[in-house]
Amino acid sequence: xxxxxxxxxxxxxxxxxxxxxxxxxxxxxxxxxxxxxxxxxxxxxxxxxxxxxxxxxxxxxxxxxxxxxxxxxxxxxxxxxxxxxxxxxxxxxxxxxxxxxxxxxxxxxxxxxxxxxxxxxxxxxxxxxxxxxxxxxxxxxxxxxxxxxxxxxxxxxxxxxxxxxxxxxxxxxxxxx
Numbered sequence: 001x002x003x004x005x006x007x008x009x010x011x012x013x014x015x016x017x018x019x020x021x022x023x024x025x026x027x028x029x030x031x032x033x034x035x036x037x038x039x040x041x042x043x044x045x046x047x048x049x050x051x052x053x054x055x056x057x058x059x060x061x062x063x064x065x066x067x068x069x070x071x072x073x074x075x076x077x078x079x080x081x082x083x084x085x086x087x088x089x090x091x092x093x094x095x096x097x098x099x100x101x102x103x104x105x106x107x108x109x110x111x112x113x114x115x116x117x118x119x120x121x122x123x124x125x126x127x128x129x130x131x132x133x134x135x136x137x138x139x140x141x142x143x144x145x146x147x148x149x150x151x152x153x154x155x156x157x158x159x160x161x162x163x164x165x166x167x168x169x170x171x172x173x174x175x176x177x
Contacts (some may be wrong), residue, residue: 013049013053013061021066022113024094030105046093048083070112086132097126
């Protein structure tokens with residue numbers, strides 16, 4: 001392949017990865033066509049993009065960007081995965097694919113998060129973190145928890161008093177009959 005064609009390919013890859021700061025690298029070599037289509041469909045449903053690139057072209061395309069460290073020390077052809085609601089959701093889906101027997105040849109090779117190169121082991125650790133939606137639900141629970149407890153403490157004695165008054169009124173009504 002001529003330098004001109006390599007330059008065009010690198011520019012195309014650079015345009016596709018424009019604005020991407022966090023990604024996961026995986027090996028998809030060995031997947032047959034049907035499995036590859038199933039993989040891409042599953043990722044598309046989660047709004048995850050996948051781009052298979054040759055490492056030397058990826059290095060050229062990401063030179064000077066936040067993704068450049070991701071390709072250091074990695075050889076061969078890689079699939080670059082990015083997107084999803086947040087990075088943790090992306091990593092969780094990638095780890096699910098690693099464990100899925102239908103995608104035996106799919107293996108995580110690393111990635112990058114906040115400018116830090118990630119090893120496959122680190123990607124597995126990050127997959128255990130709560131996703132954005134889980135973090136928001138925890139936060140809402142912590143915000144609403146004290147308020148609901150306060151309301152229960154304020155209404156508890158009042159409802160107990162109301163039930164006693166109602167019970168006393170019922171007894172007086174029976175006595176008058």
